[in-house]
Amino acid sequence: MEPQLVRGLGEQIVERLREDIFSGRIAEGEWLREVDLAERFSVSRGPIRDALRQLSWEGIVQTDRNRGAQVAASAPNEIQELIIPLRRTIEGYAVRLFWDNLTDADFERWEAILETMKKACRERDFATASEQDIAFHRFLVERANSPDLLAIWSVIVARVRRHFRESHQRYDNPMDIYREHTPLLEAFRTGDKQQAILLLEEHIR
Amino acid sequence: MEPQLVRGLGEQIVERLREDIFSGRIAEGEWLREVDLAERFSVSRGPIRDALRQLSWEGIVQTDRNRGAQVAASAPNEIQELIIPLRRTIEGYAVRLFWDNLTDADFERWEAILETMKKACRERDFATASEQDIAFHRFLVERANSPDLLAIWSVIVARVRRHFRESHQRYDNPMDIYREHTPLLEAFRTGDKQQAILLLEEHIR
DNA sequence: TAATCGTCGATTGTTAACAATCGACAGACA
DNA sequence: TGTCTGTCGATTGTTAACAATCGACGATTA
Missing domain, CATH: 1.20.120.530 (GntR ligand-binding domain-like)
Structure with missing residues (x-):
């Protein structure tokens, strides 16, 4: 069995957002709005929500309930x-x-x-x-x-x-x-x- | 500001499922089907999916793409x-x-x-x-x-x-x-x- | 003028219908 | 008899509409 080539939309979006953030194309502190991202990636908000939840676990974005997700500050050097x-x-x-x-x-x-x-x-x-x-x-x-x-x-x-x-x-x-x-x-x-x-x-x- | 008393359905469900699993009411290896859980908690599949994703991060359930989630084996004692x-x-x-x-x-x-x-x-x-x-x-x-x-x-x-x-x-x-x-x-x-x-x-x- | 209150709009939370996927299983075929 | 193949049902993945929530902002008042 091949190691799962077809991946869900959410996972693909996670990768693209991660790269956008690490490369600086999306700046620290910027708000990520579900509808905007849904439009940008031409998917509905479902997979976007999945992606933001995952990035939140990874500490790359920070989510406030009912407020949305913003790009987290980079961890301090210490x-x-x-x-x-x-x-x-x-x-x-x-x-x-x-x-x-x-x-x-x-x-x-x-x-x-x-x-x-x-x-x-x-x-x-x-x-x-x-x-x-x-x-x-x-x-x-x-x-x-x-x-x-x-x-x-x-x-x-x-x-x-x-x-x-x-x-x-x-x-x-x-x-x-x-x-x-x-x-x-x-x-x-x-x-x-x-x-x-x-x-x-x-x-x- | 109080520390967030109103929590989302997903979070509440996480806690109930976690307790069910730790207490043994839901057995190791058992499959958790989204529709069943949705009916049991009288919510739609959305919050259930959130909850299963979170439990998956915690290592409490294991998810297979397009197959669903099953209760993971307890981490080995080592x-x-x-x-x-x-x-x-x-x-x-x-x-x-x-x-x-x-x-x-x-x-x-x-x-x-x-x-x-x-x-x-x-x-x-x-x-x-x-x-x-x-x-x-x-x-x-x-x-x-x-x-x-x-x-x-x-x-x-x-x-x-x-x-x-x-x-x-x-x-x-x-x-x-x-x-x-x-x-x-x-x-x-x-x-x-x-x-x-x-x-x-x-x-x- | 400063503090409070209420409304409103932007945004996420939830729902239910629809689509895609995967494994099981039955039947064809060697 | 064993293997392949295609269909089917169960289940998750995705979508779009609707509901709930929160903060901003302006009106009101002391």
């Missing part, structure tokens, strides 16, 4: 002090869960992500590089095969998605983004578990 | 190995944020929660005792005044809400649930910050 230890805990836990079950297909998946990342870095396409960075870690968590783990990780990362892109833009040499990931994959492939976890924890910063 | 360090990190971070801003009103709020908890413990009302336990910690996180912190905490705790109640039911003397919280409040009131954080981290287990 939140990284919190996010980093949380991610280390979660992703380290994920490694322990999947460690004995890796297959060639998994390595290929990570390699494909890194390949796309390398290309994006070369072209200074920070948006794509960030997405691949997130994808690399997301697959790591997915691979642990625990819906709870993935849900928790997703919410946490959603809160700092914008920081991902911003911090990447500060690299003098964008290729470093790629080069910081290859040792991880190498450790997954040939290293020992404890050392891989340590490497991962150092990588998250 | 998930506590993950949740405990995460909660220690988050709640410790919260204490550092609110420490210099506590008012008498805050202490009164915590006291009110503990009073309700004490009564519930005496009556062996584990459902209420668990809710108050969660409320105690939730207020602690709320008090840090960071929407991001609260959102992350909420998702994490939602995933182990059932474990809260189950673990409480294993107490020989339910009054211990209450007695384990009073030193925390005392430390917030009169203790020093580092010691309070240490006490809190030991408490979370």
